[in-house]
Amino acid sequence: MGDGEDDARGVDLAECAILLGQPRLLLWVWSKVGQFATPADTENGRPFWHEDDVYRWAASTHPELIRRIPIRCWPDAKNPAIYYGAREIEDATVQTWRTDPGTVCVVWSRPPLSELSLRDVAAQLPDADALIQVQSDFDIFGPRLSTARPDNLTEHNDFGMRWADLARILGQPVPYWPYMLRISLLIVDWKPGAPPATYPTIPEIDTTPLLRLAATLTDGSPAQDVLLHLARVAQYRSTTGALGALRTLAECEQRSIRYGRHNGDVTVVAAHPLWVPETDRESVSEERRRGGWLEIRARNDGLAAECVRIVDMWDHHRDFPSSNPEWIDPTTEYGAEWAARLEPVERNAAFATIDRDGRCETLIDPETEALVVREPDGFLLATIPQSVPNFTSLAEVIFDRPIWVRTEDGTLYPAPKDSYWGLNYGYPGGAGPGALALLIYRLLDDINARGADNATGAPAGLEELTQIKWPRGTVFTRAQLEAARDGRPYAED
Numbered sequence: 001m002g003d004g005e006d007d008a009r010g011v012d013l014a015e016c017a018i019l020l021g022q023p024r025l026l027l028w029v030w031s032k033v034g035q036f037a038t039p040a041d042t043e044n045g046r047p048f049w050h051e052d053d054v055y056r057w058a059a060s061t062h063p064e065l066i067r068r069i070p071i072r073c074w075p076d077a078k079n080p081a082i083y084y085g086a087r088e089i090e091d092a093t094v095q096t097w098r099t100d101p102g103t104v105c106v107v108w109s110r111p112p113l114s115e116l117s118l119r120d121v122a123a124q125l126p127d128a129d130a131l132i133q134v135q136s137d138f139d140i141f142g143p144r145l146s147t148a149r150p151d152n153l154t155e156h157n158d159f160g161m162r163w164a165d166l167a168r169i170l171g172q173p174v175p176y177w178p179y180m181l182r183i184s185l186l187i188v189d190w191k192p193g194a195p196p197a198t199y200p201t202i203p204e205i206d207t208t209p210l211l212r213l214a215a216t217l218t219d220g221s222p223a224q225d226v227l228l229h230l231a232r233v234a235q236y237r238s239t240t241g242a243l244g245a246l247r248t249l250a251e252c253e254q255r256s257i258r259y260g261r262h263n264g265d266v267t268v269v270a271a272h273p274l275w276v277p278e279t280d281r282e283s284v285s286e287e288r289r290r291g292g293w294l295e296i297r298a299r300n301d302g303l304a305a306e307c308v309r310i311v312d313m314w315d316h317h318r319d320f321p322s323s324n325p326e327w328i329d330p331t332t333e334y335g336a337e338w339a340a341r342l343e344p345v346e347r348n349a350a351f352a353t354i355d356r357d358g359r360c361e362t363l364i365d366p367e368t369e370a371l372v373v374r375e376p377d378g379f380l381l382a383t384i385p386q387s388v389p390n391f392t393s394l395a396e397v398i399f400d401r402p403i404w405v406r407t408e409d410g411t412l413y414p415a416p417k418d419s420y421w422g423l424n425y426g427y428p429g430g431a432g433p434g435a436l437a438l439l440i441y442r443l444l445d446d447i448n449a450r451g452a453d454n455a456t457g458a459p460a461g462l463e464e465l466t467q468i469k470w471p472r473g474t475v476f477t478r479a480q481l482e483a484a485r486d487g488r489p490y491a492e493d
Helices: 013-020 024-032 051-061 063-068 118-124 163-170 184-189 208-215 222-258 286-297 302-315 333-339 349-353 431-445 460-467 478-486
Strands: 041-043 046-050 082-089 092-098 103-109 130-139 142-148 174-176 197-199 267-269 271-273 322-328 361-365 370-374 380-385 394-399 404-407 412-414 474-477
Touching (some): 013 024, 013 051, 046 051, 082 184, 092 184, 118 130, 118 142, 130 222, 142 163, 142 222, 163 174, 163 222, 184 197, 222 267, 222 271, 222 286, 222 302, 286 302, 286 349, 302 349, 322 333, 380 412, 394 478, 431 460, 474 478
Parallel strands (some): 174 267, 197 271
Antiparallel strands (some): 041 046, 082 092, 092 103, 130 142, 322 380, 361 370, 370 380, 394 404, 394 474
């Protein structure tokens, strides 16, 4: 019943008894003496009912059954519900409302959680007659709701209720907090009739370590600038998200009125986001961003390591010299060749993305300054440079795990990768083969080209080549790659 309308499915008397948790004989007696819900129709001489009709009848005549009745079937409020305030529970803040039929608990999960198991919530709210969670997104007519009946909990939450139904049952507009403003302090402090609060949104990342480290750095230094900049970008994005939610809310209300779902206001906005100056990633130059993060990565304190992990979660460390790591087996032909040049290096904050526990041997590739850790089992986890630091030209590409490139002077490198796009081969239509084809196309012209930042744009011949499932270790020379690029035949060595 995900559309919020009456359930048209017919149920017989035995099924009605199951719905209400009552003996079938009792319902048979009620129906015989005219004390049960009016049947919707008959089939082969047997009466049947619609589920929601049965629930509405029970809600109006048998209040002791209210905990089994979906809240969408509760009657309209005769008087505004009494607000009993809000309190914190695990992972959420809960508002409690007392209506004539029973106690309604409205659950607001705390970011970054979006959906909770109402089965788990019910154990913390034993007095609730109905549970409602306000989701982080919207349906066509308002904030999306999930509900549960404490006496009939199922594995999955029910999404059959509309926002206007909640206002109808409470007998007043429902307070609304945008997802990134679902802050316990704001919800607990709210009272009916209170003006909306103005408060900073919760950013998508924890900006506290960024600001703490920035406070210790020289004013105006690249490292301080990049930390303050990332904190502001994260704050601005969450603020614009909250403003967007409020615009969507207004659009949903207008649509609901237009389609006759309700008359008048059903929502009171409980909080607005505090204004943040407009900013974006490019408001600090790439050169300054990269320089700032190089300074932070070179530190050996725990706060710097925490900041490195945060930016890794934010954008896969796009401004670092290396991209997402790859596992490399040093016992394979090319893995052994590359691993032979690794050197030990002192641990610093940069290793936070590949060795959170600090238990691995730390190494560096002197050719690229890419960081590597050796796991106890001998496998290597290596950060992959975003470009090849070489002044010759591409000699060959090796289709392996990972992909390798060799330059004219004989040096072997892991194929450069973008911070987002991965590289792969052996199947049609995928992002990995497309990105690999584009990388080869660029490296043929410029060995210092950055990793592929797209999965399209390579010539058809290179795309066809990377979609073939070649045996691991297949080597393609520059001449073969140029032939594929130009649409000419190439022969596998």
